[in-house]
Amino acid sequence: MDFTLDSEQTALRDAVRGLLSKTYDSTETRREVTKTDPGFSEKTWQQLAELGALGLPFAEEDGGFGAGPVEVSIVAEEIGRVLAPEPYLETILAAGLVADLGSPEQRADVIGRVAEGALVLSFAHHDIADAVVATQSGDAWTLSGVKEPVLHGARADLLVVTARTDAGVGVFLVDPAVDGVERTGYRTHDGGRAARVAFDGAAATPLGDPSADASDAVALAVARGQIALGHEAVGAIDVALRTTTEYLKTRKQFGVTLNAFQALTFRAADLYVSAELARSMVTWATLVLQDEPERAVEAASRAKLQVSRAGRHIGQEAIQLHGGIGMTAEYSVGHYTSRLTAIDHTLGDGSEHLARLASTVTDHGVVDPIG
Amino acid sequence: MKLRLSEEDAAFREEMRTFFTTQVPQSIRDTVAARRELTKDQIVETQQILNAAGLAVPNWPVEWGGKDWTPLQRHIWHEEMQLASVPAPLAFNASMVGPVIAAFGSQEVKERFLPATANLDIWWSQGFSEPDAGSDLASLRTTARREGDEYVVNGQKTWTTLGQYGDWIFTLVRTDPDAPKKQQGISFLLIDMTSPGLTVRPIELIDGGHEVNEVFFEDVRVPAENLVGEENRGWDYAKFLLGNERVGVAPVGSTKRWLAAAKETAGERIASDPLLAARIADLENELLALELTALRVVAHSADGKPHPASSVLKLRGTELQQAVTELYVDLAGPLSLASGAQDGSDVPDWARVSTPQYLNFRKASIYGGSNEVQRQIIAKTILGL
Numbered sequence A: 001m002d003f004t005l006d007s008e009q010t011a012l013r014d015a016v017r018g019l020l021s022k023t024y025d026s027t028e029t030r031r032e033v034t035k036t037d038p039g040f041s042e043k044t045w046q047q048l049a050e051l052g053a054l055g056l057p058f059a060e061e062d063g064g065f066g067a068g069p070v071e072v073s074i075v076a077e078e079i080g081r082v083l084a085p086e087p088y089l090e091t092i093l094a095a096g097l098v099a100d101l102g103s104p105e106q107r108a109d110v111i112g113r114v115a116e117g118a119l120v121l122s123f124a125h126h127d128i129a130d131a132v133v134a135t136q137s138g139d140a141w142t143l144s145g146v147k148e149p150v151l152h153g154a155r156a157d158l159l160v161v162t163a164r165t166d167a168g169v170g171v172f173l174v175d176p177a178v179d180g181v182e183r184t185g186y187r188t189h190d191g192g193r194a195a196r197v198a199f200d201g202a203a204a205t206p207l208g209d210p211s212a213d214a215s216d217a218v219a220l221a222v223a224r225g226q227i228a229l230g231h232e233a234v235g236a237i238d239v240a241l242r243t244t245t246e247y248l249k250t251r252k253q254f255g256v257t258l259n260a261f262q263a264l265t266f267r268a269a270d271l272y273v274s275a276e277l278a279r280s281m282v283t284w285a286t287l288v289l290q291d292e293p294e295r296a297v298e299a300a301s302r303a304k305l306q307v308s309r310a311g312r313h314i315g316q317e318a319i320q321l322h323g324g325i326g327m328t329a330e331y332s333v334g335h336y337t338s339r340l341t342a343i344d345h346t347l348g349d350g351s352e353h354l355a356r357l358a359s360t361v362t363d364h365g366v367v368d369p370i371g
Numbered sequence B: 001m002k003l004r005l006s007e008e009d010a011a012f013r014e015e016m017r018t019f020f021t022t023q024v025p026q027s028i029r030d031t032v033a034a035r036r037e038l039t040k041d042q043i044v045e046t047q048q049i050l051n052a053a054g055l056a057v058p059n060w061p062v063e064w065g066g067k068d069w070t071p072l073q074r075h076i077w078h079e080e081m082q083l084a085s086v087p088a089p090l091a092f093n094a095s096m097v098g099p100v101i102a103a104f105g106s107q108e109v110k111e112r113f114l115p116a117t118a119n120l121d122i123w124w125s126q127g128f129s130e131p132d133a134g135s136d137l138a139s140l141r142t143t144a145r146r147e148g149d150e151y152v153v154n155g156q157k158t159w160t161t162l163g164q165y166g167d168w169i170f171t172l173v174r175t176d177p178d179a180p181k182k183q184q185g186i187s188f189l190l191i192d193m194t195s196p197g198l199t200v201r202p203i204e205l206i207d208g209g210h211e212v213n214e215v216f217f218e219d220v221r222v223p224a225e226n227l228v229g230e231e232n233r234g235w236d237y238a239k240f241l242l243g244n245e246r247v248g249v250a251p252v253g254s255t256k257r258w259l260a261a262a263k264e265t266a267g268e269r270i271a272s273d274p275l276l277a278a279r280i281a282d283l284e285n286e287l288l289a290l291e292l293t294a295l296r297v298v299a300h301s302a303d304g305k306p307h308p309a310s311s312v313l314k315l316r317g318t319e320l321q322q323a324v325t326e327l328y329v330d331l332a333g334p335l336s337l338a339s340g341a342q343d344g345s346d347v348p349d350w351a352r353v354s355t356p357q358y359l360n361f362r363k364a365s366i367y368g369g370s371n372e373v374q375r376q377i378i379a380k381t382i383l384g385l
């Protein structure tokens, strides 16, 4: 058992931190970038690619760098620390499905370009009403229905779409430029972008064998995304907590700095507890993904539940302990709260994961983290 | 980064599991599993079995019976012991006075006390708290006045856990009432509880049980050789002791076992009551997060310095311990009233003990440095507030 980063991993962290902390050096810079479409910096996206961050988890023969979940978690956490708006999670998650299900040609076509920063992918998964349906005629497939919200769906160069097939769930690649795809993009409260993506007989290419149910592959890809999001949240939590404690040490009221009031410092101590527990859980989930992937779906639910709790606790208290300044768009902590709220509701919120865990609670005695 | 235990540690875990589940009498483990009170004899018997196998005091220096284990192995030892419902070695001996004597005592004091302490031939009590010195322990007032080669002790200790079984008591006493700081005039003194002038009086707790006592000292004469380390340095030794105490008090394994047992107790109800299922799943997740934090702490504390997150363990560990005792009361519902039921009652055992246990475990967030004191430590030493 080992919870430390090796020297290459540390170097990766330092490189990504160096890039992102320079790029997003203030709340103002980030607000500038998120103000206009596509809601992130294409230049930063290229720089992330140059650092190797976009191809990390993919096999070298597909054009990736053959790293693993730990490396992804390192990048995600750095993204979380500065709330970098680049579509990292979306692209990595969707590309993961191409890597898992795609033919050698599909993998060669997509993964290498993702790693180079030449493709932004979106994972169109959430059905707003009836599920998107895939229909086959001859060798050709078409999709109909609506996915929303699709994160970065309006900017994406390629969509990875889940749809209902006769076999269950199928996964399809859709070129958003084809007839029958209509995208309506908008801002999300955390400065991100999402879209309504309507398919009306849009041409689609199956990833993998469309006569088989791809539910398990989707569940694993989603679990990977949930765990990466957990790390993003932990990065954001760390900074929100640090910002708050710094504020308590400097803000004066009643002639003293606020840390003179135990009513406030005790709440800060509780935030620290929440933050550490969340960090422990997402780190564990990443190691489960690396060492015991058959247990990753459960581990991702556990991590997502913990992160939901911690994100709400810290997000709410970070604003409260700042007072009025915490409410302003000019100041940082409110944006962290907004982002943590968005993360909570992406790929299943705390309640949803608790319900899942509750439904399997009698399947085991004690939970053994080591297996 | 990797999750799996090394082959060596996995073998170690297996060895511990086998020992605890085969070498400690089933009747003792059943008593713990049923959350009933252990007798003094059961506690002594267990510790002597562990000690004979070299498993009672692994945290001590090797020359006094300790083990050259890594922090992770020590954690595994502790967890497996709890999971197997084996009563832990008496904390007063194994985690408190033993390490202090081993670190600060003279060779003579070590030889005289350490072997008997490891084997629980001496049952130690902890005489720190006083009526007016709780969280602010350094304000203690029990005095030890030097007279020739003796100290004369006067004053009162309180909350002395299992003092009714105590052979000896390790105390903090004021040896220099004129020291400029109250922390400076304190010494660490070992006192034979059969000494004339020493009386033990029981305190009944809200669960009706008798586990704590008051201890009175009236001109109790103590040989000066019973001083540990140097006179007036007792506060340093106490801080060392309390530091060890905090690390040992995250009771993850036993809480996990209680929670697993609660699921068995609840049985079919879990499937038909989604709120209950969610409450249990939630507790299970919180406990996992705590256990993983404990693992992070032990995996990182190889250099001897405690990981900052260790202060989370006591705080959160006791909260979850209390939450599980609360769950049992709710599972019992109206049957939780039947704490006094005897033969002839239909109320099952687990329901009878549920409320006394719940009431009893309110103590967990008070002793060992109250949870407010833990928050203070986190705020000050970790967050710099």
Ligand SMILES: Cc1cc2nc3c(=O)[nH]c(=O)nc-3n(C[C@H](O)[C@H](O)[C@H](O)COP(=O)(O)OP(=O)(O)OC[C@H]3O[C@@H](n4cnc5c(N)ncnc54)[C@H](O)[C@@H]3O)c2cc1C
Pocket: B125, B126, B127, B128, B129, B131, B133, B134, B135, B136, B158, B159, B160, B161, B162, B212, B363, B366, B367, B368, B369, B370, B371, B372, B373, B376
């Ligand atoms: C069951 C049980 C067994 C015990 N066994 C032993 C034993 O064997 N030997 C022994 O020496 N002692 C023992 N203790 C004593 C225990 O260590 C003390 O109870 C503890 O130190 C708290 O002291 P107090 O009870 O005087 O509470 P107080 O210190 O008076 O505290 C009262 C309340 O105020 C809070 N508080 C105190 N100071 C602060 C502060 N600065 N900031 C914020 N909040 C504060 C506390 O957290 C608590 O909530 C035992 C206690 C119990 C309940």
